[in-house]
Amino acid sequence: MENSKSLIAYFSRRGNNYVGGNIVNLPVGNTEVIAQKIQALTGSDMFHIETVQSYPEDYTETTNVANEELRNNVRPELTKKVKDMNAYDVIYLGYPNWWGTMPMAVFTFLESYDFAGKAIIPFCTHEGSGMGSSDRDVRKLCPKAKVLSGLAIRGGGVGKADNDVTGWLKKLNLIP
Numbered sequence: 001m002e003n004s005k006s007l008i009a010y011f012s013r014r015g016n017n018y019v020g021g022n023i024v025n026l027p028v029g030n031t032e033v034i035a036q037k038i039q040a041l042t043g044s045d046m047f048h049i050e051t052v053q054s055y056p057e058d059y060t061e062t063t064n065v066a067n068e069e070l071r072n073n074v075r076p077e078l079t080k081k082v083k084d085m086n087a088y089d090v091i092y093l094g095y096p097n098w099w100g101t102m103p104m105a106v107f108t109f110l111e112s113y114d115f116a117g118k119a120i121i122p123f124c125t126h127e128g129s130g131m132g133s134s135d136r137d138v139r140k141l142c143p144k145a146k147v148l149s150g151l152a153i154r155g156g157g158v159g160k161a162d163n164d165v166t167g168w169l170k171k172l173n174l175i176p
Helices: 030-042 059-071 104-111 134-141 155-160 162-171
Strands: 006-010 015-019 022-026 045-048 090-096 119-126 151-154
Touching: 006 030, 015 059, 015 155, 030 045, 030 090, 030 119, 030 151, 030 155, 030 162, 059 104, 090 104, 104 134, 119 134, 119 155, 151 155, 151 162
Parallel strands: 006 045, 006 090, 090 119, 119 151
Antiparallel strands: 015 022
C-alpha cells in the first residue's frame, strides 16, 4: 500500500463539544485534528464530510439530533462528493463516536461509493466509548473492502496523540 493513493475522509464537529466531562468550544473539531496528523505523516488528500443541514450549535441539542438520526436510520444529505473516488486505493475514515457508532453522515458517505478492493482504515475520537460498533458497521456497509484495524483517540487527548497516530500507522505498515 506504500505507493497507493490515499484519501482522508472525515466528519468532525467544531464548536461546543464534550471533552473531559465539560462542554468546551473547539475551534477545530477533535477528529479533524487527528485527520491533520495523519495527513502530515502520509501526504494523503483530505475530504471533509459535511451535511447540508447543519447540526445545532448547542452540544446537547446536537446529541439529541444525532440520537434521533440513529434511531430512525436517517441518511443526512452531504454538501459535496469526492470527485474521483476511483483514484484512491486507501481511505482513512475519521469520525467522532456518536451513540456507539459513526455519525449517520458517515453512513451516507460510505453508501455513496463503491469501495470494493479498497482498504478502509477507520479512526475515531471519543470520550470513553472507543470505536464502539463503528468498525463492524464499516464492514457491513463495505463488505468488499478490506477494513484494517482502527484507532480510537480520546477527544481530550488529540493534541498529544502524535505518538499514538505514528505507532498505529507504522503497525499497519502504512508509513516507514
